[in-house]
Amino acid sequence: MKTINILFLISCITISCHSNQTEKEKKTDLVNTQLITKKDSLKGINKKNKNSSQCLCFDGIGSKKGNEPIHTFEFTNGKKIIVCGYLETESEDITISEFNIFDCETEKPLVEYGATRICKIVKKKDTLQINEYTNLPILKNFEWKLVKIGKQTITTKNNQFIISKIVPDLEKFQIDEVVAEKFLKNLKKGQGFGENWETEICFLEVLSLKGNEKAWNILKNYETFIGQETDGAIAETWKDAVSLVEWVKKYK
Template structure:
């Protein structure tokens, strides 16, 4: 991809209050406001060290808070009114320095909008009455079960775990999406 080859000019620089500069080489999503990035590398200006690579399947928004660079990973989740999918901060990785060494801390966004009891009951009913077979609407349901689960509902958690056995073999993009949700739930369940 253009812009990520060795020796190319950095696309964006982030100046921290402690005088350090972190540079980003990668893909800037031109339509997004504020700007988001995917498939990018972060490195420390003046060092040969690459901090890490964020892949093409991730969408991130970066911002500076004093001496820390914050990398917000965005997910489309049904957190809007009437279960509308919207861009939601899922995790924030905090990058700061201890001397010359970069320190990384990943934090799950615990402020994601939770479902109220009526919304949870609606999701549970949708699952209970859903016809067999897999399609886009079932994957929307998996996402809603995920949000109902992190909202604290035990039955939603049970349904989320049973999702694959109820609707049959997940393949391709459906399998990847469900696996991502399972990994997100495992991250959510870790006590910070």
């Protein structure tokens, strides 16, 4: 009888020990699971904080590393880009010159525009559009106005940036035909260039953009027409005018 009781007691102790060991393992597993879950959760928070932290400018045209960006844009897939450069004006659109647009993740410039370029940055849905402008004498009495001449877009697809080419997107404007005819009539061959050379070249540019072939023939042969070689600012203005008209005509 004693033998049976002893065996029964040993059996109970053994079962109890196994039971306690199992509960300990369960608690250990539970603690480990909680630690892993907490660790993963912290990883997620840190990653989120890192992604949401401010992206500053990098070395580029019109900016130095660490400069505050003019603007930050975040696409629906979470990718961020920043605009760094010289801010001209800011209203509904951002008017800037001499700037880069950087990818926050790679720190690489996606596009860049030099000091002579004037652009407005607008966001349409999930696309950033860069509209390029130039000053032209299209108003009354040959007064100047910024006119849109081209555009470029940045969007994303499959987590990659898609950057378009810069293409002409000429703003529509009207020119008084009587004024245009009088202007062309007053131009004389071999007269050289006077103090209003810039208005003269750029109004020829305006008329050429409107499709006036007489103005275009004079503009592209300007030195021959006026009987004088250009240099410095005059040469630069003339060549820029011819290049713009040729660029717009190429895409028509």
